[in-house]
Amino acid sequence: MSKMERIFRWLVVTVLVLTTGVTIFFWSKASLIHARIPEKGGWSPNIIKAQVGKPLSLKFxxxxxxxxxxxxxxxxxxxxxxPGKISEITLTFDKPGTYTFYCTKWCGVNHWRMRGIIDVEGERTSVQTVSPPLYVSLNLDLDEELEAPSVPDETPSPIRGKELIQRIELDDQLISADYYRKHSPYQVFETLSSTKLSENERWDIVAYLWQTNTTLTGLETGRELYAQNCAACHGENGAGDGVFADDLLKAGQQAAQTMNGEREMAMQIPSDFTDPRHLLANSPAYLQGKILRGGMGTGMPMWGSIFTEQQLWDLVAYLYSFYFKYPNKEVQ
Ligand code: HEC
Ligand SMILES: [Cu+2]
Known part of the structure; x- marks a missing residue:
């Protein structure tokens, strides 16, 4: 081999090694996703592309x-x-679509705004039919504020309700999940006025019906999701007094000064799920719709792209449990 040839080979190898090195360096830089509090920009990048069936490696x-x-x-x-560390995960998607990724740690009052999109392209492997949420098919107005005209004067007891139900002839449809989802506790209370029971006894039956549409595992899932995603605004015990409730109110007051809305300010207060006037006037379909769609500018985020249908129903059941204090065992 001549000297020239050897130098030339060296050059080729060096150039190859360098370009690979530089590519790997930039590639790893480029694929690193930075997380910052929403006020500082949230996720960067916040749109990620992926292919069905192809593993997607993410570094954060x-x-x-x-x-x-x-x-x-x-x-x-x-x-x-x-901070300052790198975490990794590899995901493989089996269906195309737009997925929402989100922050799971309470990093500030705007924490829930920390969301991004994974755009997954590819062949649909099976035909899916997506039915609209129940509040849409029922044509419910989610912005209507309902109040129950009357509420129980003591917490209703599902155990007493179960006993009472043997004494009356209860229409079977009242027990179905479909009926439960479409009616508010107050509506069922009214339906029961044809019985000869006292008001408190009718509320006991309502509590029993609500409990039979709830399972302990469902309540447990609801409790976990609530603690992680909702408690900071609505409060650990559902009373609307979470750690961010004050910040929300301030944000609302600012909005009220800039626009002309007293209404806006009032609406920034997270709902109190322990207040029966409000809770008992609303059906599961309404509450699910509210969680799914959000308040559209009231400070209540939308969760439709985050939770599965079952998780949403579990959350709804858990919200009612702030008022109906179900006993710690199944009453079936
Ligand atoms: C950033 C604060 C915030 C978070 C987080 C939040 N909410 Fe809300 N929520 C609000 C505010 C403010 C309202 C009142 C305004 C409205 O009804 O739109 C509200 C209203 C609601 C309502 C309507 C109640 C009614 O009777 O009209 C439901 C149901 C609800 N939230 C459920 C949830 C659930 C479940 C979660 C967690 C998955 C959650 N919220 C997370 C702020 C929040
Ligand atoms: Cu965060």
Whole structure:
């Protein structure tokens, strides 16, 4: 081999090694997803492309506080994202579509705004029919504020309700899940006025019917989802007094000064699920719709792309349990 040839070979090898090195360096930089509190930009990038069936490797780091990563409607373990550290996860999608990814750690009052999109392209493997949410098919107005004309003067007892039900002839349809979802507790209370029972006894039956449409595992799922996603605004015990309730009110007052809305300010107060006047006037379909769609500017986020249908019903059942204090065992 001549000297020239050897130098030339060296050059080729060096250039090859360098370009691969540089490519890997930039590739790893480019695919690193930065997490920051929403006021500082949230996810960057916040739109990720993927292909059906092709593993998608994601790397994360945080530029400020601890964040978390999860994808809505997918049963994944959440990924913790620590400042200055790199976390990784590999995902494979089996259906095309637009998935929402979101932060799972309360990183500030705007935490829930920390969302992004994974755009998954590819062949649909099976035909899916997506039915509209129940509030849409029922034509419910989610912005209507309903109040129950009367409420129980003591907490209704599902156990007493179960006993009472043997004494009367209850229409079978009242027990079905379909009926439960479409009616508010107050509507069922009114339906029961044809019985000769006292008002409190009728409420006991309503509590029993609500409990039979709830399972302990469903309530447990609802409790976990609520603690992670809702408690910071609505409060641990559902009373509307979460740690961010004051911040929301301030944000509302600011909005009220800039626009002309007293209404706006009032609406920024997270709902109190322990207040029977409000809770008992609303059907599961209404509450599910509210969670799914959000308040559209009231401070209540939308969760439709985050939770599965079953998770939404579990959350709804859990919200009623703030008022109907179900006993710690199944009453069937
Ligand atoms: C950032 C604060 C915030 C978070 C987080 C939040 N909410 Fe709300 N929510 C509100 C506010 C404010 C309202 C009142 C305004 C409205 O009804 O739109 C509200 C209203 C609601 C209502 C309507 C109640 C009614 O009777 O009209 C439901 C149901 C609800 N939230 C459920 C949830 C659930 C379930 C979660 C968690 C998955 C959640 N919220 C998370 C702020 C929040
Ligand atoms: Cu965050």
């Amino acid at each position: 780091t945080s530029d400020d506080v601890v964040h978390g990563f999860a994808v809505g409607q997918l049963p994944l373990p959440e990924v913790e994202i620590l």
